[in-house]
Amino acid sequence: MKRAISTLLSFIVATVVCVFAAVAQDPVAVNVKMPEHTTLSYQAQQLVLKKMQQLTTLNGVGSHADDARFSLTPLVSIEESNVTPTAPPRQLVKLSLVLIVADNVGSKSSLAQVELSVKGTGKNEEEAVLNALQQVDIRSATLKRFMEQGKKKIAELPPAAKLPVAAPDTTDVEI
Amino acid sequence: MLNISENLESSMKKIILSIAAISLSLAALAQAKKPTIMVVPSDVYCISNSYSQQFVANGVEQTLPDYKKMMQNDRNMRLAITKLAAIMADRGFPLKDLEQELKNLEQEAAEVAALQGKEGGEIVESPIDKLKRTAKADIILDLDFNIQKRGPQNYVTFNLRGLDAYTAKQIAGAAGAGSPSTSAAPELLLEEAVISYIDEFNGRLQTFFDDMFKNGREVKLQLKRFGSAAFDFEEEFDYNGETMMFGDIIDAWLEKNCVQGRFNRVDGSSNMIKYEQVRIPMFKESSSGRQTAIDARIFANDLRSLLRKPPFSVDCKVYQRGLGEAWVVVGEK
Numbered sequence: 107m108k109r110a111i112s113t114l115l116s117f118i119v120a121t122v123v124c125v126f127a128a129v130a131q132d133p134v135a136v137n138v139k140m141p142e143h144t145t146l147s148y149q150a151q152q153l154v155l156k157k158m159q160q161l162t163t164l165n166g167v168g169s170h171a172d173d174a175r176f177s178l179t180p181l182v183s184i185e186e187s188n189v190t191p192t193a194p195p196r197q198l199v200k201l202s203l204v205l206i207v208a209d210n211v212g213s214k215s216s217l218a219q220v221e222l223s224v225k226g227t228g229k230n231e232e233e234a235v236l237n238a239l240q241q242v243d244i245r246s247a248t249l250k251r252f253m254e255q256g257k258k259k260i261a262e263l264p265p266a267a268k269l270p271v272a273a274p275d276t277t278d279v280e281i
Numbered sequence: 282m283l284n285i286s287e288n289l290e291s292s293m294k295k296i297i298l299s300i301a302a303i304s305l306s307l308a309a310l311a312q313a314k315k316p317t318i319m320v321v322p323s324d325v326y327c328i329s330n331s332y333s334q335q336f337v338a339n340g341v342e343q344t345l346p347d348y349k350k351m352m353q354n355d356r357n358m359r360l361a362i363t364k365l366a367a368i369m370a371d372r373g374f375p376l377k378d379l380e381q382e383l384k385n386l387e388q389e390a391a392e393v394a395a396l397q398g399k400e401g402g403e404i405v406e407s408p409i410d411k412l413k414r415t416a417k418a419d420i421i422l423d424l425d426f427n428i429q430k431r432g433p434q435n436y437v438t439f440n441l442r443g444l445d446a447y448t449a450k451q452i453a454g455a456a457g458a459g460s461p462s463t464s465a466a467p468e469l470l471l472e473e474a475v476i477s478y479i480d481e482f483n484g485r486l487q488t489f490f491d492d493m494f495k496n497g498r499e500v501k502l503q504l505k506r507f508g509s510a511a512f513d514f515e516e517e518f519d520y521n522g523e524t525m526m527f528g529d530i531i532d533a534w535l536e537k538n539c540v541q542g543r544f545n546r547v548d549g550s551s552n553m554i555k556y557e558q559v560r561i562p563m564f565k566e567s568s569s570g571r572q573t574a575i576d577a578r579i580f581a582n583d584l585r586s587l588l589r590k591p592p593f594s595v596d597c598k599v600y601q602r603g604l605g606e607a608w609v610v611v612g613e614k
Contacts, residue, residue, distance in 0.1 A: 186339065187338040193321065193348045227412045228411070
Protein backbone atom coordinates (compact mmCIF):
# COMPACT_ATOMS: atom_id res chain seq x y z
CA MET A 107 0.00 0.00 0.00
CA LYS A 108 2.70 2.37 1.06
CA ARG A 109 4.58 1.41 -2.05
CA ALA A 110 1.57 2.10 -4.23
CA ILE A 111 1.00 5.50 -2.63
CA SER A 112 4.63 6.51 -2.99
CA THR A 113 4.61 5.39 -6.62
CA LEU A 114 1.47 7.40 -7.25
CA LEU A 115 2.93 10.45 -5.53
CA SER A 116 6.16 10.14 -7.50
CA PHE A 117 4.16 9.92 -10.71
CA ILE A 118 2.14 13.04 -9.83
CA VAL A 119 5.24 15.00 -8.89
CA ALA A 120 7.00 13.90 -12.06
CA THR A 121 4.02 14.94 -14.16
CA VAL A 122 3.85 18.35 -12.53
CA VAL A 123 7.59 18.84 -12.95
CA CYS A 124 7.37 17.85 -16.60
CA VAL A 125 4.52 20.26 -17.21
CA PHE A 126 6.38 23.13 -15.58
CA ALA A 127 9.55 22.13 -17.35
CA ALA A 128 7.70 22.12 -20.64
CA VAL A 129 6.35 25.55 -19.93
CA ALA A 130 9.74 26.78 -18.83
CA GLN A 131 11.54 25.28 -21.85
CA ASP A 132 9.01 26.47 -24.42
CA PRO A 133 9.51 30.27 -24.78
CA VAL A 134 6.56 32.59 -25.22
CA ALA A 135 5.49 32.34 -28.85
CA VAL A 136 4.03 35.35 -30.61
CA ASN A 137 2.83 34.76 -34.12
CA VAL A 138 2.46 37.64 -36.57
CA LYS A 139 -1.12 37.82 -37.74
CA MET A 140 -2.14 40.14 -40.56
CA PRO A 141 -5.62 41.68 -40.22
CA GLU A 142 -8.36 40.05 -42.27
CA HIS A 143 -9.31 43.20 -44.10
CA THR A 144 -6.56 45.45 -45.39
CA THR A 145 -6.20 47.89 -48.27
CA LEU A 146 -2.46 47.27 -48.51
CA SER A 147 -1.08 45.80 -51.72
CA TYR A 148 0.32 42.26 -51.61
CA GLN A 149 3.88 43.60 -51.71
CA ALA A 150 3.21 45.96 -48.80
CA GLN A 151 1.60 43.17 -46.79
CA GLN A 152 4.65 40.96 -47.32
CA LEU A 153 6.94 43.81 -46.25
CA VAL A 154 4.96 44.40 -43.05
CA LEU A 155 4.86 40.68 -42.33
CA LYS A 156 8.62 40.38 -42.79
CA LYS A 157 9.31 43.39 -40.54
CA MET A 158 7.02 42.12 -37.78
CA GLN A 159 8.54 38.63 -37.92
CA GLN A 160 11.98 40.19 -37.61
CA LEU A 161 10.70 42.24 -34.65
CA THR A 162 9.36 39.22 -32.78
CA THR A 163 12.48 37.17 -33.49
CA LEU A 164 14.75 40.02 -32.37
CA ASN A 165 12.89 40.12 -29.07
CA GLY A 166 13.03 36.37 -28.52
CA VAL A 167 9.33 35.61 -29.05
CA GLY A 168 9.25 34.80 -32.75
CA SER A 169 6.99 31.99 -33.89
CA HIS A 170 5.59 30.67 -37.15
CA ALA A 171 3.14 28.35 -35.40
CA ASP A 172 -0.45 28.88 -36.49
CA ASP A 173 -1.60 27.76 -33.06
CA ALA A 174 0.45 30.28 -31.10
CA ARG A 175 -1.52 31.64 -28.20
CA PHE A 176 -0.39 35.22 -28.70
CA SER A 177 -0.24 37.28 -31.84
CA LEU A 178 1.24 40.54 -33.06
CA THR A 179 -1.10 42.32 -35.43
CA PRO A 180 -0.05 45.36 -37.50
CA LEU A 181 -2.77 47.81 -38.52
CA VAL A 182 -1.73 50.21 -41.28
CA SER A 183 -3.71 53.25 -42.37
CA ILE A 184 -2.91 56.31 -44.48
CA GLU A 185 -3.23 59.45 -42.37
CA GLU A 186 -2.25 61.97 -44.99
CA SER A 187 -1.37 62.00 -48.66
CA ASN A 188 0.06 64.74 -50.87
CA VAL A 189 0.98 64.93 -54.54
CA THR A 190 3.65 67.30 -55.83
CA PRO A 191 3.17 68.93 -59.25
CA THR A 192 6.77 68.26 -60.25
CA ALA A 193 8.53 66.47 -63.11
CA PRO A 194 7.88 63.63 -62.46
CA PRO A 195 5.04 64.00 -59.91
CA ARG A 196 5.74 62.54 -56.48
CA GLN A 197 3.28 61.23 -53.92
CA LEU A 198 4.01 61.61 -50.22
CA VAL A 199 2.12 59.54 -47.65
CA LYS A 200 2.07 59.63 -43.87
CA LEU A 201 1.17 56.23 -42.42
CA SER A 202 -0.08 55.29 -39.00
CA LEU A 203 1.21 51.84 -37.98
CA VAL A 204 -0.49 50.41 -34.90
CA LEU A 205 1.01 47.22 -33.44
CA ILE A 206 -1.05 45.11 -31.03
CA VAL A 207 0.08 42.12 -29.01
CA ALA A 208 -3.07 40.18 -28.22
CA ASP A 209 -4.25 37.00 -26.58
CA ASN A 210 -5.90 34.86 -29.27
CA VAL A 211 -8.22 32.97 -26.93
CA GLY A 212 -9.77 33.42 -23.55
CA SER A 213 -10.43 37.13 -23.02
CA LYS A 214 -8.88 37.90 -26.44
CA SER A 215 -7.56 41.04 -24.85
CA SER A 216 -4.91 43.41 -26.17
CA LEU A 217 -1.87 43.09 -23.98
CA ALA A 218 0.26 45.84 -25.48
CA GLN A 219 -0.16 48.47 -28.17
CA VAL A 220 2.00 51.09 -29.82
CA GLU A 221 1.43 53.57 -32.66
CA LEU A 222 4.14 54.69 -35.06
CA SER A 223 4.02 57.43 -37.66
CA VAL A 224 6.13 56.92 -40.78
CA LYS A 225 6.42 58.85 -44.03
CA GLY A 226 7.35 57.77 -47.51
CA THR A 227 7.49 59.07 -51.06
CA GLY A 228 7.19 57.49 -54.46
CA LYS A 229 5.94 57.84 -58.00
CA ASN A 230 2.53 56.60 -56.90
CA GLU A 231 0.70 55.74 -53.70
CA GLU A 232 1.82 52.11 -53.64
CA GLU A 233 5.49 53.02 -53.98
CA ALA A 234 5.11 55.73 -51.32
CA VAL A 235 3.50 53.25 -48.89
CA LEU A 236 6.34 50.75 -49.47
CA ASN A 237 8.90 53.49 -48.90
CA ALA A 238 7.16 54.49 -45.65
CA LEU A 239 7.05 50.90 -44.38
CA GLN A 240 10.77 50.54 -45.14
CA GLN A 241 11.40 53.42 -42.68
CA VAL A 242 10.11 51.32 -39.75
CA ASP A 243 13.12 50.68 -37.53
CA ILE A 244 12.59 47.40 -35.70
CA ARG A 245 15.54 48.21 -33.44
CA SER A 246 14.13 51.53 -32.23
CA ALA A 247 13.75 52.22 -28.51
CA THR A 248 9.97 52.66 -28.95
CA LEU A 249 9.50 49.17 -30.39
CA LYS A 250 11.86 47.63 -27.86
CA ARG A 251 9.81 49.14 -25.01
CA PHE A 252 6.60 47.93 -26.69
CA MET A 253 7.85 44.35 -26.96
CA GLU A 254 9.12 44.39 -23.36
CA GLN A 255 5.70 45.58 -22.24
CA GLY A 256 4.04 42.80 -24.22
CA LYS A 257 6.32 40.14 -22.76
CA LYS A 258 5.76 41.48 -19.27
CA LYS A 259 1.98 41.30 -19.69
CA ILE A 260 2.26 37.77 -21.03
CA ALA A 261 4.48 36.78 -18.09
CA GLU A 262 1.85 38.07 -15.66
CA LEU A 263 -0.76 35.69 -17.08
CA PRO A 264 -1.40 32.32 -15.30
CA PRO A 265 0.93 29.58 -16.63
CA ALA A 266 -1.92 27.56 -18.23
CA ALA A 267 -2.90 30.59 -20.30
CA LYS A 268 0.44 30.52 -22.08
CA LEU A 269 0.06 27.00 -23.48
CA PRO A 270 -0.54 26.73 -27.23
CA VAL A 271 -4.06 26.32 -28.49
CA ALA A 272 -4.85 22.68 -29.46
CA ALA A 273 -4.62 22.25 -33.21
CA PRO A 274 -8.05 21.75 -34.81
CA ASP A 275 -8.94 18.19 -35.97
CA THR A 276 -8.86 18.21 -39.76
CA THR A 277 -9.19 14.45 -40.42
CA ASP A 278 -12.81 14.72 -41.52
CA VAL A 279 -12.29 17.80 -43.73
CA GLU A 280 -13.28 17.09 -47.33
CA ILE A 281 -10.89 18.43 -49.94
CA MET B 282 1.43 82.94 -100.05
CA LEU B 283 3.84 83.62 -97.32
CA ASN B 284 7.54 83.13 -98.06
CA ILE B 285 8.65 81.53 -94.85
CA SER B 286 12.35 81.59 -95.81
CA GLU B 287 12.38 85.41 -96.17
CA ASN B 288 10.65 85.89 -92.83
CA LEU B 289 13.09 83.53 -91.17
CA GLU B 290 16.10 85.39 -92.61
CA SER B 291 14.76 88.73 -91.39
CA SER B 292 14.07 87.31 -87.97
CA MET B 293 17.55 85.77 -87.77
CA LYS B 294 19.11 89.21 -88.38
CA LYS B 295 17.15 90.64 -85.48
CA ILE B 296 18.28 87.79 -83.30
CA ILE B 297 21.96 88.28 -84.14
CA LEU B 298 21.71 91.94 -83.08
CA SER B 299 20.07 90.87 -79.82
CA ILE B 300 22.88 88.40 -79.19
CA ALA B 301 25.46 91.19 -79.39
CA ALA B 302 23.52 93.34 -76.93
CA ILE B 303 23.03 90.52 -74.49
CA SER B 304 26.66 89.31 -74.61
CA LEU B 305 27.92 92.25 -72.55
CA SER B 306 25.60 91.42 -69.69
CA LEU B 307 26.40 87.75 -69.94
CA ALA B 308 30.06 88.42 -69.25
CA ALA B 309 29.18 89.92 -65.87
CA LEU B 310 26.63 87.26 -65.13
CA ALA B 311 29.21 84.56 -65.82
CA GLN B 312 30.86 85.30 -62.45
CA ALA B 313 27.63 85.06 -60.50
CA LYS B 314 25.55 81.94 -59.89
CA LYS B 315 23.77 81.63 -63.22
CA PRO B 316 20.18 80.48 -63.10
CA THR B 317 19.38 77.24 -64.89
CA ILE B 318 16.66 77.40 -67.53
CA MET B 319 14.49 74.58 -68.74
CA VAL B 320 11.65 74.33 -71.22
CA VAL B 321 8.67 72.56 -69.68
CA PRO B 322 5.52 71.84 -71.69
CA SER B 323 2.55 73.50 -70.05
CA ASP B 324 -0.01 71.55 -68.04
CA VAL B 325 -2.77 72.45 -70.48
CA TYR B 326 -0.78 71.08 -73.43
CA CYS B 327 -0.03 67.77 -71.71
CA ILE B 328 -3.49 67.22 -70.25
CA SER B 329 -5.40 68.23 -73.39
CA ASN B 330 -3.25 65.83 -75.42
CA SER B 331 -3.88 63.01 -72.92
CA TYR B 332 -0.34 62.99 -71.55
CA SER B 333 -1.48 62.88 -67.95
CA GLN B 334 -1.62 60.77 -64.80
CA GLN B 335 -4.35 60.45 -62.20
CA PHE B 336 -3.64 60.58 -58.49
CA VAL B 337 -5.88 60.33 -55.45
CA ALA B 338 -4.68 62.20 -52.39
CA ASN B 339 -6.80 62.65 -49.25
CA GLY B 340 -9.84 61.54 -51.25
CA VAL B 341 -9.34 64.18 -53.94
CA GLU B 342 -8.58 63.16 -57.50
CA GLN B 343 -5.83 65.13 -59.20
CA THR B 344 -4.65 65.16 -62.81
CA LEU B 345 -1.01 65.94 -63.43
CA PRO B 346 1.13 65.97 -66.60
CA ASP B 347 3.00 62.84 -67.59
CA TYR B 348 6.12 64.41 -69.10
CA LYS B 349 7.81 61.11 -69.90
CA LYS B 350 4.83 59.89 -71.94
CA MET B 351 4.66 63.24 -73.72
CA MET B 352 8.35 63.17 -74.64
CA GLN B 353 8.04 59.62 -75.95
CA ASN B 354 5.03 60.35 -78.15
CA ASP B 355 4.89 64.00 -79.21
CA ARG B 356 7.28 64.83 -82.04
CA ASN B 357 6.00 68.37 -82.48
CA MET B 358 6.72 69.37 -78.88
CA ARG B 359 10.17 67.77 -79.00
CA LEU B 360 10.87 69.77 -82.15
CA ALA B 361 9.68 72.98 -80.51
CA ILE B 362 11.92 72.37 -77.49
CA THR B 363 14.90 71.66 -79.75
CA LYS B 364 14.40 74.90 -81.67
CA LEU B 365 13.98 76.95 -78.52
CA ALA B 366 17.01 75.34 -76.87
CA ALA B 367 19.18 76.19 -79.89
CA ILE B 368 18.07 79.81 -79.80
CA MET B 369 18.73 80.18 -76.08
CA ALA B 370 22.08 78.37 -76.29
CA ASP B 371 23.18 80.96 -78.87
CA ARG B 372 22.64 83.57 -76.16
CA GLY B 373 24.92 81.85 -73.69
CA PHE B 374 22.10 80.09 -71.80
CA PRO B 375 22.24 76.39 -72.57
CA LEU B 376 18.94 74.94 -71.46
CA LYS B 377 18.55 71.90 -69.28
CA ASP B 378 16.78 69.25 -71.32
CA LEU B 379 13.70 67.91 -69.54
CA GLU B 380 13.71 64.54 -71.31
CA GLN B 381 17.34 63.86 -70.53
CA GLU B 382 16.90 65.10 -66.97
CA LEU B 383 14.04 62.64 -66.41
CA LYS B 384 16.22 59.80 -67.71
CA ASN B 385 19.09 60.92 -65.48
CA LEU B 386 16.79 60.89 -62.45
CA GLU B 387 15.63 57.34 -63.18
CA GLN B 388 19.22 56.21 -63.64
CA GLU B 389 20.23 57.94 -60.42
CA ALA B 390 17.42 56.26 -58.49
CA ALA B 391 18.49 52.85 -59.76
CA GLU B 392 22.16 53.46 -58.98
CA VAL B 393 21.37 54.72 -55.47
CA ALA B 394 19.33 51.56 -54.86
CA ALA B 395 22.09 49.33 -56.22
CA LEU B 396 25.16 50.99 -54.69
CA GLN B 397 26.61 49.15 -51.76
CA GLY B 398 29.75 49.68 -49.75
CA LYS B 399 32.40 46.99 -49.41
CA GLU B 400 31.10 46.22 -45.93
CA GLY B 401 27.53 45.96 -47.13
CA GLY B 402 26.37 49.43 -46.18
CA GLU B 403 23.64 51.04 -48.28
CA ILE B 404 23.11 54.69 -49.13
CA VAL B 405 20.87 56.44 -46.63
CA GLU B 406 17.97 58.15 -48.35
CA SER B 407 15.18 59.83 -46.45
CA PRO B 408 11.71 60.47 -47.93
CA ILE B 409 12.69 64.12 -48.43
CA ASP B 410 15.69 63.04 -50.54
CA LYS B 411 13.38 61.04 -52.79
CA LEU B 412 10.90 63.92 -52.90
CA LYS B 413 13.63 66.24 -54.16
CA ARG B 414 14.64 63.89 -56.96
CA THR B 415 12.76 65.83 -59.64
CA ALA B 416 13.74 67.87 -62.67
CA LYS B 417 14.41 71.38 -61.43
CA ALA B 418 15.41 74.72 -62.89
CA ASP B 419 15.51 78.27 -61.61
CA ILE B 420 13.68 79.66 -64.64
CA ILE B 421 10.95 77.62 -66.28
CA LEU B 422 10.06 78.31 -69.91
CA ASP B 423 6.46 77.18 -69.90
CA LEU B 424 5.52 76.32 -73.51
CA ASP B 425 2.16 75.67 -75.04
CA PHE B 426 1.25 75.63 -78.74
CA ASN B 427 -1.55 74.51 -80.98
CA ILE B 428 -1.73 73.89 -84.72
CA GLN B 429 -4.90 75.53 -86.01
CA LYS B 430 -6.69 75.45 -89.33
CA ARG B 431 -8.13 78.38 -91.23
CA GLY B 432 -9.71 76.96 -94.34
CA PRO B 433 -6.98 75.21 -96.32
CA GLN B 434 -4.22 76.96 -94.35
CA ASN B 435 -2.46 75.84 -91.18
CA TYR B 436 -1.01 78.17 -88.61
CA VAL B 437 0.40 77.91 -85.12
CA THR B 438 -0.68 79.72 -81.97
CA PHE B 439 1.72 79.56 -79.08
CA ASN B 440 2.22 80.81 -75.53
CA LEU B 441 5.72 80.98 -74.04
CA ARG B 442 6.14 82.18 -70.43
CA GLY B 443 9.41 82.64 -68.55
CA LEU B 444 8.65 81.97 -64.89
CA ASP B 445 10.88 82.37 -61.85
CA ALA B 446 10.53 78.98 -60.14
CA TYR B 447 10.78 80.45 -56.64
CA THR B 448 8.90 83.73 -56.74
CA ALA B 449 6.36 82.40 -59.29
CA LYS B 450 6.68 85.70 -61.14
CA GLN B 451 6.44 85.85 -64.90
CA ILE B 452 9.66 87.51 -65.95
CA ALA B 453 9.14 87.24 -69.71
CA GLY B 454 6.37 86.24 -72.02
CA ALA B 455 5.59 85.82 -75.69
CA ALA B 456 2.31 84.74 -77.15
CA GLY B 457 0.76 84.95 -80.56
CA ALA B 458 0.16 83.24 -83.85
CA GLY B 459 2.48 82.44 -86.69
CA SER B 460 1.71 83.21 -90.32
CA PRO B 461 -0.70 80.79 -91.98
CA SER B 462 0.45 78.58 -94.82
CA THR B 463 -1.02 75.87 -97.00
CA SER B 464 2.25 74.17 -97.82
CA ALA B 465 4.52 74.45 -94.81
CA ALA B 466 4.86 71.46 -92.53
CA PRO B 467 3.75 71.96 -88.91
CA GLU B 468 7.35 72.03 -87.63
CA LEU B 469 8.24 74.89 -89.98
CA LEU B 470 5.14 76.82 -88.93
CA LEU B 471 6.18 76.33 -85.34
CA GLU B 472 9.73 77.49 -85.90
CA GLU B 473 8.53 80.58 -87.72
CA ALA B 474 6.06 81.44 -84.98
CA VAL B 475 8.62 81.08 -82.19
CA ILE B 476 11.40 82.97 -83.96
CA SER B 477 9.17 85.88 -84.83
CA TYR B 478 8.53 86.58 -81.13
CA ILE B 479 11.74 85.40 -79.54
CA ASP B 480 13.66 88.69 -79.58
CA GLU B 481 10.91 90.39 -77.60
CA PHE B 482 10.96 87.46 -75.18
CA ASN B 483 14.71 87.58 -74.79
CA GLY B 484 14.56 91.32 -74.25
CA ARG B 485 12.35 90.81 -71.24
CA LEU B 486 14.55 88.02 -69.95
CA GLN B 487 17.52 90.34 -70.27
CA THR B 488 15.67 93.03 -68.31
CA PHE B 489 15.19 90.48 -65.54
CA PHE B 490 18.91 89.71 -65.41
CA ASP B 491 19.83 93.40 -65.49
CA ASP B 492 17.50 94.04 -62.57
CA MET B 493 19.07 91.14 -60.68
CA PHE B 494 22.51 92.73 -60.98
CA LYS B 495 21.33 96.19 -60.07
CA ASN B 496 18.90 95.41 -57.25
CA GLY B 497 20.01 91.98 -56.07
CA ARG B 498 18.63 88.49 -56.65
CA GLU B 499 15.02 88.15 -55.60
CA VAL B 500 14.52 85.14 -53.35
CA LYS B 501 12.05 83.70 -50.87
CA LEU B 502 12.91 83.01 -47.28
CA GLN B 503 10.83 81.08 -44.78
CA LEU B 504 11.37 80.54 -41.09
CA LYS B 505 9.79 77.48 -39.50
CA ARG B 506 10.33 75.64 -36.25
CA PHE B 507 10.69 72.07 -35.14
CA GLY B 508 8.57 70.92 -32.21
CA SER B 509 11.73 70.67 -30.11
CA ALA B 510 12.50 74.40 -30.45
CA ALA B 511 12.83 76.10 -27.07
CA PHE B 512 10.80 79.12 -28.14
CA ASP B 513 8.22 80.17 -30.66
CA PHE B 514 8.37 83.17 -32.94
CA GLU B 515 6.38 85.39 -30.62
CA GLU B 516 8.98 85.10 -27.88
CA GLU B 517 10.69 88.34 -26.85
CA PHE B 518 14.45 88.82 -26.68
CA ASP B 519 16.82 91.59 -25.69
CA TYR B 520 18.56 92.46 -28.92
CA ASN B 521 20.93 95.40 -29.34
CA GLY B 522 19.55 97.11 -26.25
CA GLU B 523 15.90 96.68 -27.21
CA THR B 524 13.27 94.16 -26.23
CA MET B 525 11.74 92.84 -29.44
CA MET B 526 9.73 89.87 -30.63
CA PHE B 527 11.72 87.25 -32.49
CA GLY B 528 9.96 88.04 -35.78
CA ASP B 529 10.75 91.74 -35.47
CA ILE B 530 14.41 90.94 -34.84
CA ILE B 531 14.52 88.94 -38.07
CA ASP B 532 12.89 91.88 -39.86
CA ALA B 533 15.63 94.17 -38.52
CA TRP B 534 18.34 91.75 -39.66
CA LEU B 535 16.87 91.54 -43.15
CA GLU B 536 16.64 95.30 -43.38
CA LYS B 537 20.33 95.48 -42.62
CA ASN B 538 21.45 92.69 -44.95
CA CYS B 539 19.16 92.96 -47.97
CA VAL B 540 20.06 95.14 -50.93
CA GLN B 541 18.56 98.57 -50.20
CA GLY B 542 16.81 96.93 -47.23
CA ARG B 543 14.24 95.44 -49.59
CA PHE B 544 12.11 92.54 -48.43
CA ASN B 545 8.45 91.85 -47.86
CA ARG B 546 7.06 89.93 -44.89
CA VAL B 547 3.90 88.38 -46.31
CA ASP B 548 2.80 86.08 -43.51
CA GLY B 549 3.67 85.10 -39.97
CA SER B 550 2.55 83.16 -36.93
CA SER B 551 4.08 81.71 -33.79
CA ASN B 552 5.40 78.83 -35.91
CA MET B 553 6.38 80.35 -39.23
CA ILE B 554 7.34 83.59 -40.96
CA LYS B 555 7.29 83.96 -44.73
CA TYR B 556 9.31 86.56 -46.61
CA GLU B 557 9.06 87.27 -50.32
CA GLN B 558 10.75 89.75 -52.65
CA VAL B 559 13.88 89.45 -50.51
CA ARG B 560 16.69 91.10 -52.43
CA ILE B 561 20.02 89.46 -51.65
CA PRO B 562 23.37 90.63 -53.01
CA MET B 563 24.78 88.69 -55.95
CA PHE B 564 28.19 88.54 -54.27
CA LYS B 565 29.67 88.76 -50.83
CA GLU B 566 33.17 89.00 -49.48
CA SER B 567 34.41 85.72 -48.06
CA SER B 568 36.77 85.35 -45.08
CA SER B 569 39.70 85.16 -47.54
CA GLY B 570 38.75 88.52 -49.02
CA ARG B 571 37.44 87.12 -52.31
CA GLN B 572 34.12 88.01 -53.85
CA THR B 573 32.01 84.86 -53.93
CA ALA B 574 28.65 84.39 -55.59
CA ILE B 575 25.82 83.71 -53.19
CA ASP B 576 22.37 82.25 -53.38
CA ALA B 577 19.43 81.90 -50.97
CA ARG B 578 21.11 79.08 -49.04
CA ILE B 579 24.29 81.06 -48.31
CA PHE B 580 22.17 84.06 -47.31
CA ALA B 581 20.12 81.86 -44.97
CA ASN B 582 23.32 80.46 -43.47
CA ASP B 583 24.22 83.96 -42.33
CA LEU B 584 20.88 84.14 -40.53
CA ARG B 585 21.57 80.73 -39.00
CA SER B 586 24.89 82.05 -37.67
CA LEU B 587 23.03 84.89 -35.98
CA LEU B 588 20.58 82.50 -34.32
CA ARG B 589 23.35 80.29 -32.93
CA LYS B 590 24.65 83.22 -30.86
CA PRO B 591 23.06 84.70 -27.71
CA PRO B 592 20.35 85.66 -26.93
CA PHE B 593 18.86 82.92 -29.16
CA SER B 594 21.57 80.21 -28.85
CA VAL B 595 19.55 77.79 -30.95
CA ASP B 596 20.62 75.47 -33.75
CA CYS B 597 18.83 75.60 -37.08
CA LYS B 598 18.52 73.56 -40.22
CA VAL B 599 18.91 75.40 -43.51
CA TYR B 600 16.81 73.66 -46.12
CA GLN B 601 17.72 74.60 -49.67
CA ARG B 602 15.18 74.80 -52.45
CA GLY B 603 17.39 75.78 -55.38
CA LEU B 604 19.05 79.15 -55.96
CA GLY B 605 16.07 81.26 -55.03
CA GLU B 606 14.48 79.84 -51.89
CA ALA B 607 15.66 78.62 -48.52
CA TRP B 608 14.00 77.63 -45.27
CA VAL B 609 15.52 78.18 -41.85
CA VAL B 610 14.01 75.65 -39.46
CA VAL B 611 14.65 76.60 -35.86
CA GLY B 612 15.21 74.08 -33.13
CA GLU B 613 17.61 71.43 -34.30
CA LYS B 614 19.80 70.44 -37.20
